[in-house]
Amino acid sequence: MKTNVGTxxxxxxxxxxxxxxxxxxxxxxxxxxxxxxxxLATGLLRTCPAYSLLGINSCKRS
Incomplete structure (x- = not known):
């Protein structure tokens, strides 16, 4: 799973x-x-299925 939840x-x-x-x-x-x-689970796993579906990423771009 791809990380899409920022700090x-x-x-x-x-x-x-x-x-x-x-x-x-x-x-x-x-x-x-x-x-x-x-x-709690999405925060600990740093991935949100809803964000993936909507194309949202709150992580900093590298």
Whole structure:
């Protein structure tokens, strides 16, 4: 898989994912908070299938 998620984008995805999962575990939000697994996974893997389909790349060009 080709890397298409840049550093800032990656950091935001990981933070949002962890926050959503944490809120779900604490009972603040419902089960839908587990959707945070998606941004967490795309941030950790540095690739986003939606970005690939749309032709978006937030990585710096070399």
């Amino acid at each position: 800032i984008d990656r950091s935001l995805r990981i933070a949002v994912g962890l926050i959503l999962i944490g809120l779900s575990l604490s009972g603040t939000i419902g089960l839908w908070g587990w959707i945070g697994v998606v941004p």
